[in-house]
Amino acid sequence: MVYVLAVVIGVVAGLRSLLAPAVVAWAIRLGALDVGGTWLAHLGRTWVVWVLTAFAIGELIADQLPTLPRRTLPAPFAARIASGALSGAAIGADRGRWVAGAVAGALGAVLGTLGGHAARARLAAAFGRDRPAALLEDAIAIAGALAAAWV
Numbered sequence: 001m002v003y004v005l006a007v008v009i010g011v012v013a014g015l016r017s018l019l020a021p022a023v024v025a026w027a028i029r030l031g032a033l034d035v036g037g038t039w040l041a042h043l044g045r046t047w048v049v050w051v052l053t054a055f056a057i058g059e060l061i062a063d064q065l066p067t068l069p070r071r072t073l074p075a076p077f078a079a080r081i082a083s084g085a086l087s088g089a090a091i092g093a094d095r096g097r098w099v100a101g102a103v104a105g106a107l108g109a110v111l112g113t114l115g116g117h118a119a120r121a122r123l124a125a126a127f128g129r130d131r132p133a134a135l136l137e138d139a140i141a142i143a144g145a146l147a148a149a150w151v
Contacts, residue, residue, distance in 0.1 A: 001151075002095040006104035009091050009148040010084030013105065014071075014112020015141040016063070017080045020087040020105075022056035025049045027149035028090065035093040043090060063134055071113050084109025091148060 013020035021043070027033040028044035035041050042048060062068055069076055088105015089098045116137060123133035 002092055002097055002101060003104045005148045005151055006088035006091045006101040007108035007111070008144055009087040010105035010108020010110075011112035011115075012108075012141050012145040012148065013084035013087055014080050014109040014114070015116045015137055015144075016056070016059055017071075017076070017083045018052065018056040018059045019141050019145055020083055022049075022052035023145035023149050024087045024090045025052045032150050033090055033094040035090055035098075038093045038098060040086075040090045040093050040098065060138055063138070064131060066130075070117070072117050077113055080113045081106050081109045084112070 009020050009024065012023075024033065025043045025048055028035055028041070029046070029049045035043070043052075071077065071080060085102040085106040088108065089102035091105065092098045092101015095101075120130075120133045120137050123136060124130040127133055
């Protein structure tokens with residue numbers, strides 16, 4: 001089950017790169033994930049939680065703008081993989097498997113980045129504009145993040 005959850009949080013990172021670590025940080029802060037005694041414990045610090053939350057909200061807003069670079073470009077793609085690995089490591093660390101969680105999270109981020117890009121393009125074409133597709137993608141990412149971090 002830990003691998004599935006780590007892949008799911010990775011997919012979320014592929015959809016919204018900052019949402020995954022923000023939700024994981026909240027889960028650590030509120031005690032839903034126990035990473036105490038690991039190098040990931042710093043994610044639960046108050047200031048980290050709030051900074052990640054602010055960045056995640058900013059990303060949700062910025063994603064509505066047409067000027068945002070494509071997620072499949074090398075730098076944004078790499079950032080999504082790193083975010084997925086970090087978030088997956090925290091999910092895995094809760095169950096004593098942070099390395100496997102990191103690998104699964106990185107794999108999920110690749111799937112989420114490529115699959116999310118393709119799905120959003122198809123949805124935007126079906127809707128005739130991008131905004132409804134972006135909002136649907138936001139909703140899926142939020143639901144997936146909450147499910148992965150609080151199971």
